[in-house]
Amino acid sequence: MFLVALSFAYFAKALSGSYMKSTITQLERRFDIPSYLTGVIDGSFEIGNLLVIAFVSYFGAKLHRPKIIAMGCVLMAVGTFIIALPHFLIGRYKFETSIRSSVNSTNNLSPCPARLLSPSSQASVGCEGESNLSMWIYVFLGNVLRGIGETPVQPLGISYIDDFAREENAAFYIGCVQTIAVIGPVFGYLLGSLCAKIYVDIGFVNMESITISPGDARWVGAWWLGYLIAGVITLLSAIPFWFLPRSLPIPSDRGPAQCTPERTSFIKDPPLLEHKYQADEPAGFLEMAKDFIPTLKTLLGNPVYFIYLCVTIIQLNSLIGMVTYKPKYIEQHYGQSASKANFLMGTINIPAVALGIFTGGLLMKRLKLSIMGAAKFAFGTSLIGYFLSLFFFVMSCENIKVALIYGFHMTGQGVGGVSYEERSVFSACNSDCVCSGRDWDPVCGENGITYVSPCLAGCQTSTGLGKNTVFSNCSCVVAAGMSSGNLTASVGHCPHRDNCDRVFPYFLALSVITSFIISLGGTPGYMVLIRCIKPQLKSLALGFHTLSTRTLAGIPAPIYFGAVIDTTCLKWGQKRCGGRGACRIYNTTAYR
Incomplete structure (x- = not known):
């Protein structure tokens, strides 16, 4: 029963965590923030862990572990609800557009104005009632609370299984829990795919008047809806733990005499670690605290533990950065919508990871690996996966042809620089x-x-709706010398490049193979x-391992990956109150 309850808790926390990663681009666009700032938001989960994990892992092992896990699940649910709160506090989403008039008729809407609003008047109109400037702080704080609530689930849950399961079954049980934990992201990304298709203000706007589609860089899906669903699931996962016992009967084969000579050689057992109390016996707080620093020093003095930690x-620095921004990479490099990118992550990539983790645990049991x-x-699978990942560099695509950004001037000649300058978008054809x-x-x-806009394309008239x-009558289109003569332009950027459509299936296949091979070594490691x-130090060792990896990988990796991605931006969006918003288009060659 504990195994079932822990598996459901792992599923819930993995679902909400993967859903957070699936909404990275949605949060960027909704709050007009760059990628490095979404990396800070994503890393705030690890910040929450950092605050309490060492103490929860150490003291929690000597208290009622199932009830502490239950309290953690409740905190995770509350944090998830807080993340969705900004949607109900701020106004409707108004995406950036060059057409200042309301599109409420089907003809004669001119995108070529004779007079443009001054910047001050634009700011006053756009900023009237504006209150979402710092609403991303709620997402940050909610994710911190999620991290605090998740803290006891892994170290206390895994140590509970390893304490009370038969030794030959422990690896299989832990493999099952970790497999369920990887199935959670499948549903998390699928939920993200579904919500990304739904407009953020669905039910409150006339969808026929919306001129953007899910593939547009300004599209924002119903990101808040998935957090409400994930919060309810996480809250339900807390219920079983309130009714589970503090301890279970210890199997007869778990006594000290059952340790193999090889395992005994790996365990350093100096007199310092002879505890005056057992893990399942109550002890005073001061007595436990006094032993904390010496115990931690002895733990880090174990060479096998220290090498594995490093x-x-x-x-994880590379894996966390890749997983965080992989859906965005698929969107930008291969021209897929956020919905499709999340769907592919959930149905192709994540199942390969789940199968790899389960297979690794099964192989360890069947082969009786020492x-x-x-x-x-574990070392061999990681090495093979690393060499396979080098092939991603050859699966490249051309940049999207955007007039006056890549040098596609009105003459249609050549590709120039890769930087965007506002003055370069003006030409004689749109003068x-x-x-x-x-x-x-x-x-x-x-x-x-x-x-960049219908105005800069020199278009004089428009028909249709949404x-x-x-x-x-787009003068810049005809000036390029490649038009068939209709001189028209349609809403949205042009379809992606043909070479990307050919390369994309190979990218997905290599991604699946690499993910499977790397994850094979997860359970053995x-x-x-x-x-x-x-055995007395299992909870502390697991907790400190989680603390270290999240502090030195989970927190910084999304931030510096996001900062590097920001350097490849060609065109930044503009906030209604002035200032730089979210990136609209990237130099995909540099992004790779």
Whole structure:
């Protein structure tokens, strides 16, 4: 029953965690923040862990572990609800557009104004009633609370299983729990895919008047809805733990005499660690606290534990950064919508990881791998996965052809620099229009080139409504010399490149294979961590391992990955109150 309850708790926390990663681009666009700041939000979960995990792992092992896990699940649910709170506090989402008039008719809407509102008047209109400038703080704080609530689930849950399960079954049970934990992200990304298809203010706006689609860089899905669903699931996962006992009968094969000679050689057992109390016996707080620092020093003095800790930190730095921004990479590099990117992560990539973790645990049980054998197995799978990942560099795509950003000037000649400058978007073909160079309202000309806005494309008239709007008499499209003569442009950027459609299936196949091979070593590596230390120190060792990896990998990796991604941005959006917003288009060659 504890195994079932812990598996459900792992599922709930993994679902909400993966849903957070699936909403990275939605949060960027909704709150007009750069990627490094969403990395800070994503890393706030680890900050919450950092605050309490060492003490929860150490003191929690001597208290009622199931009830502490239950309290953690309740905190996680509350934090998840807080993340969704900003949606109900701020106004409706108003995406950036160069057309200042309301699209409420089907003809004669001119995208080429003779006079443009001054910046001060634009700011006063846009900022009237504006209150979402710092609403992302609620998401940050809610994620911190999620991290605090998640703290006891892993170290206390795994140590509880390893204490009361038969030794030959412990690896299999832990493999089952970790497999369920990886199934959680499948549903998390699928939930993210579903919510990304739904407009953020669904039910409160006329969808026929919305000119953007889910593939647009300004589209924001119903990100808040998934957090409400995940919060309810997490709250339900807390219920079983309130009724579980503090301890279970210890199997007869778990006595000290049953330790193998190899395991005994890995465990350092100096007199310092002879505790005056057992893990399941109550002890005074001062007595436990006095022993904390000496016990931690002895734990870090274990060479096997210390080496495994360093290797895990290095490996997780790359894995966490990749997982956090992989859906965004698929969106930007291969031209997929956020919904499709999340769907592919949930149905292709994550199941490969789950299968790899389960297979690794099963192989360890069937092959009866020793501690040294498990270490070699984990090292070999990581090395093979690293070499396979190098092939991602050859699966490249061309950049989207955007007029006057990549040098596709009105002559249609060549590709110039990769930096965006506001003055470069103006040309003789759009000189009759008073256009803003700051707006991002892309249209696709018949020549296959994307233009920053219908005004900068030189379009004089428009017909249609919402996503069916067609812009006519576009002087810059004809000036490119590649039009068929209709001189029109449609809403949205042009379809992605043909070479990307050919490369994308190979990218997905290699991603699945690499994920499976790397995850094969997950359970054997975890068992090395558990078996190389004294049983009394399992909770502390697991907790400190989680603390270290999240402090040195989970927190910084999304931030510096996001900061590097921001350096590849070609066109930043503009906040209604002024200032730089979310990135609209990236240099995908540098992004790779």
